[in-house]
Amino acid sequence: MKVVLADGTGVREFEFIEWIRRQSRFDPAVVPLGPGDDMAAVTCGGEQVLVTVDQALEGVHFILAEHGAEAVGAKAMNRNLSDVAAMAALPVAAVAAVALPKGFARKDAEGVYLGLRAAGDAFGCPLVGGDVGAWNGKLAISVTVLARPAGLRTILRNGAKIGDAICLTGQLGGAWRSRRHLSFVPRVKEARQLAARYNLHAMIDISDGLAGDLAHICRDSAVGAEVLASAIPIHPDVGNGKEQTRGDNNLSPARRMVMSALSDGEDYELLFTLPDDQAGDLIHTQPLPIPVTRIGMVIEAKELVLVNEDGKREPLPGAAWQHAT
Amino acid sequence: MKVVLADGTGVREFEFIEWIRRQSRFDPAVVPLGPGDDMAAVTCGGEQVLVTVDQALEGVHFILAEHGAEAVGAKAMNRNLSDVAAMAALPVAAVAAVALPKGFARKDAEGVYLGLRAAGDAFGCPLVGGDVGAWNGKLAISVTVLARPAGLRTILRNGAKIGDAICLTGQLGGAWRSRRHLSFVPRVKEARQLAARYNLHAMIDISDGLAGDLAHICRDSAVGAEVLASAIPIHPDVGNGKEQTRGDNNLSPARRMVMSALSDGEDYELLFTLPDDQAGDLIHTQPLPIPVTRIGMVIEAKELVLVNEDGKREPLPGAAWQHAT
Numbered sequence: 089m090k091v092v093l094a095d096g097t098g099v100r101e102f103e104f105i106e107w108i109r110r111q112s113r114f115d116p117a118v119v120p121l122g123p124g125d126d127m128a129a130v131t132c133g134g135e136q137v138l139v140t141v142d143q144a145l146e147g148v149h150f151i152l153a154e155h156g157a158e159a160v161g162a163k164a165m166n167r168n169l170s171d172v173a174a175m176a177a178l179p180v181a182a183v184a185a186v187a188l189p190k191g192f193a194r195k196d197a198e199g200v201y202l203g204l205r206a207a208g209d210a211f212g213c214p215l216v217g218g219d220v221g222a223w224n225g226k227l228a229i230s231v232t233v234l235a236r237p238a239g240l241r242t243i244l245r246n247g248a249k250i251g252d253a254i255c256l257t258g259q260l261g262g263a264w265r266s267r268r269h270l271s272f273v274p275r276v277k278e279a280r281q282l283a284a285r286y287n288l289h290a291m292i293d294i295s296d297g298l299a300g301d302l303a304h305i306c307r308d309s310a311v312g313a314e315v316l317a318s319a320i321p322i323h324p325d326v327g328n329g330k331e332q333t334r335g336d337n338n339l340s341p342a343r344r345m346v347m348s349a350l351s352d353g354e355d356y357e358l359l360f361t362l363p364d365d366q367a368g369d370l371i372h373t374q375p376l377p378i379p380v381t382r383i384g385m386v387i388e389a390k391e392l393v394l395v396n397e398d399g400k401r402e403p404l405p406g407a408a409w410q411h412a413t
Numbered sequence: 414m415k416v417v418l419a420d421g422t423g424v425r426e427f428e429f430i431e432w433i434r435r436q437s438r439f440d441p442a443v444v445p446l447g448p449g450d451d452m453a454a455v456t457c458g459g460e461q462v463l464v465t466v467d468q469a470l471e472g473v474h475f476i477l478a479e480h481g482a483e484a485v486g487a488k489a490m491n492r493n494l495s496d497v498a499a500m501a502a503l504p505v506a507a508v509a510a511v512a513l514p515k516g517f518a519r520k521d522a523e524g525v526y527l528g529l530r531a532a533g534d535a536f537g538c539p540l541v542g543g544d545v546g547a548w549n550g551k552l553a554i555s556v557t558v559l560a561r562p563a564g565l566r567t568i569l570r571n572g573a574k575i576g577d578a579i580c581l582t583g584q585l586g587g588a589w590r591s592r593r594h595l596s597f598v599p600r601v602k603e604a605r606q607l608a609a610r611y612n613l614h615a616m617i618d619i620s621d622g623l624a625g626d627l628a629h630i631c632r633d634s635a636v637g638a639e640v641l642a643s644a645i646p647i648h649p650d651v652g653n654g655k656e657q658t659r660g661d662n663n664l665s666p667a668r669r670m671v672m673s674a675l676s677d678g679e680d681y682e683l684l685f686t687l688p689d690d691q692a693g694d695l696i697h698t699q700p701l702p703i704p705v706t707r708i709g710m711v712i713e714a715k716e717l718v719l720v721n722e723d724g725k726r727e728p729l730p731g732a733a734w735q736h737a738t
Contacts, residue, residue, distance in 0.1 A: 104519070104545065108526060112540075119506065119541050128542035130506040132561055133460035139541065141557060143510040145548040181444065181455040185468040185510075185555035194429070201433060215437075216444050216464065217453035219555070220429065223470040230510035230544070230555035232466060236457055 124308070125245050126174035126292060127235065137180075138235040138242065140171040146226040150270070157196040159270040161203025161229065167295065168233040169211055169274035170356040174293040176283035178238035179213035179276065186220045187228040200229065208233075211276050240283045243360070248290040248309035252386040253367030258357040258378050260298055261348035262325030269354035278376050279358055286370060291360040297353040298383075299406035303392055305361065312391045315384035315404060322349045350394075351406030361386055449633070450570050451499035451617060452560065462505075463560040463567065465496040471551040475595070482521040484595040486528025486554065492620065493558040494536055494599035495681040499618040501608035503563035504538035504601065511545045512553040525554065533558075536601050565608045568685070573615035573634035577711040578692030583682040583703050585623055586673035587650030594679035603701050604683055611695060616685040622678040623708075624731035628717055630686065637716045640709035640729060647674045675719075676731030686711055 105124070114122045120136065121129035127140040144164035146152055152160055165182060172179050184204050188197060197220070205215045213233060257278055263269040275293070282288060290309055292301045298320070306313050326348045329341030339347070362370070364385070371382050387393070392404035430449070439447045445461065446454035452465040469489035471477055477485055490507060497504050509529050513522060522545070530540045538558060582603055588594040600618070607613060615634055617626045623645070631638050651673045654666030664672070687695070689710070696707050712718070717729035 104522060107523065108543075111526070111530070114539055114541070119539055121541075122539075123542045128506070128508065130541055130559065132457065132462050132505050132559060135458035135460040135462075137457050137460075137462055137505075137559065139506070139508055139557070139559065141508040141510045141542060141555070142544045143512060143546060143555065145512055145546055145550065147550070148546060148548045180457050180462075181453070181464070183453065183464055183466040183557060185466045185557075187468060187470050187553050197429060198432065201436070205436070214439055214444055214447075216439070216446075216455055217448045217466060218433075219467045221468055221470055221473060223473045223551070223553075225470065225472070225551040225553065226548070228512050228548075228550065228553045228555075230466070230468065230553075232464070232508060232510075232557040234455065234457065234462065234464065234559070 126171040127177065129242065136237060138175060138177050138237070139232060140168050141230060141232045142167045142171065143228060143230040145228050152196070152227055155267070155270055157199025158203035161200040162207040163270050164229040164231050165204045165207035166272060166274050166356070168231045169207070169213065169276055170293040170295065172233055172235045173274050173276040173279040173358060174291050175235065175242045176240050176279045176288070176291065177235035177242055178280070179211050180234040180236055181216045182208050182213050182231055182233045183217040184215060185218060185230040187225060188220065188222045189227055190222050190224055192222065204231065211274065240280060243283055243288045243291040245290055245292050245305050246308035248305050248311050248361040248386050250311055250386055250388045251364060252289055252361035253364045253382050254302070254313055254315065254361050254384045254386060255367055255370065255380055255382050256294065256357050256359045257376065257380055258355065259321040259323035260294065260355045260357065261323045261345070261352045262327065263352060263354040266325035268325055272356045274356060275358045278378065281376060282360065285375065286362050286366045289361045291358060294355040294357045294359050295353060297351040297406055298359065299350040299392070299404050300353070301359055305359070306390070306392060310390065312387045312389045312393070313384055314387050314393045314395055317346050317394055317396045319381060319383045320346060320349045321379065321381045322346070347406060350404070451496040452502065454567065461562060463500060463502050463562070464557060465493050466555060466557045467492045467496065468553060468555040470553050477552055480592070480595055482524025483528035486525040487532040488595050489554040489556050490529045490532035491597060491599050491681070493556045494532070494538065494601055495618040495620065497558055497560045498600040498604040498683060499616050500560065500567045501565050501604045501613070501616065502560035502567055503605070504536050505559040505561055506541045507533050507538050507556055507558045508542040509540060510543060510555040512550060513545065513547045514552055515547050515549055517547065529556065536599065565605060568608055568613045568616040570615050570617050570630050571633035573630050573636050573686040573711050575636055575711055575713045576689060577614055577686035578689045578707050579627070579638055579640065579686050579709045579711060580692055580695065580705055580707050581619065581623070581682050581684045582701065582705055583680065584646040584648035585619065585680045585682065586648045586670070586677045587652065588677060588679040591650035593650055597681040599681060600683045603703065606701060607685065610700065611687050611691045614686045616683060619680040619682045619684050620678060622676040622731055623684065624675040624717070624729050625678070626684055630684065631715070631717060635715065637712045637714045637718070638709055639712050639718045639720055642671050642719055642721045644706060644708045645671060645674045646704065646706045647671070672731060675729070
């Protein structure tokens, strides 16, 4: 679940979320976890049920004509499964609402459905229902996924502790340009492997970019973070940094590469904190099929700091994230 | 959960739903009820969880400038609660995805949220999470509601039996014109009262119009229905039928009124079947705060028949439903 408001809206993201949080009052017996994490949790009979909703919107999260209907459907599902991963939960089922533009081709409607379904089925998350409507508007796909803890403690954003190591799976940056944002594999299995083996204190999936999502963890945990620029794993999709993509011709190639990793977004990797000694074991043993990297540590001062290779410290750039579209 | 495709789309409603149904294969232990009813059911740990999703789209389900943000938010929630009612289930919690047009006013965004929340809270259904995004498109609101059987058997669409009486709550027609579609009260409580007291065989909420939703019950139950025109409870919002609203200047006022009740839609009343003798008791005792009317009976022949006041029989008009907008 996210709130991402691009430039030009009259609604400012952070303030609006804060406003919604202030409005919400829940009975903790019924709603153990309200808005603000990757999923909410509700009590349903004797079970805890986790739920998340995320939409995929034409022109923001995909461009149908470029990306194709099946890839778009798959992305809409996988964004939600990535939220399930961020809680170390197990998916149960999904429903989807699809608003089709008038004149939409039948084969594209089928493609969206097939993409949604295949992505869900890959993680034992059947698409059990939906709402399809035609309108005089653009393609919008909203997916809701139900999940359950299934034997593991759910990992929230608010548990980071001072001195924790900050780690992440995979490599960051360049996902939109390379179209990796359409083909990523949500880290559902990896999250459960990590949570079963280590005492994860906080976890989130990196959809807004490392800087923005680390900021979520720090704010909710009332801590700060220090990130080593040289430790950030940069995805080959970022390229060599020689290409100017941001109107930033004053930046060095190396700096451009770090900026991409910090703020491109759409990586859908796991960002988590855990006790430093456990991180040592994790980094040493590398128990996952994808690399895990330690990039920094949780600090007491409530600030986000980037430590550059020359030792120079600066406020972590890229906390505000916008799509490249 | 519905599929409503207006004129002008390349996707034909009925065929597309049938196609989706043919694609779906579920493990009944995990998904006791797949797509095609008012809600789906999944097994989550030891509990059965019901889930429905419905969207409210600008220009189809509401006109923001006319109806106002809070009413629009409330309608988006209440459409889903009406699906919960149709199963005789108890709401647990809701999540919402909202796509905001760029430049959307903060006060309208707050209004949508407040409308959603107030409508949910009225039925013990807290809004526990959501996704808000801005896009270069129109306002779209998608709501997912979780529910549980809570001691009652869930009432499906497919249980109607030959000889059953067909009954409904309230009165039909004129809901869009009068804006009743914004202020209806979902029949959650009434449905549970009925299900606790009578052996309901099939139930649906009337969102597409009586004719269309009765067709859903009949198709899924493999039966037909006979409806008495004179028995249909016509809402005062329909007016006296003297106003020509459909390019139908050959119709009598009485006929226009019946047509409104059959096909205007957006009534959100309960349509259900039960054994004829139990219907006698129900109609006699009128146990609900709203009227219940018997309008016809379930027949063996797989056809939908309207019996007019002069005894003349005809195919039930209005099975295909379009918004008046």
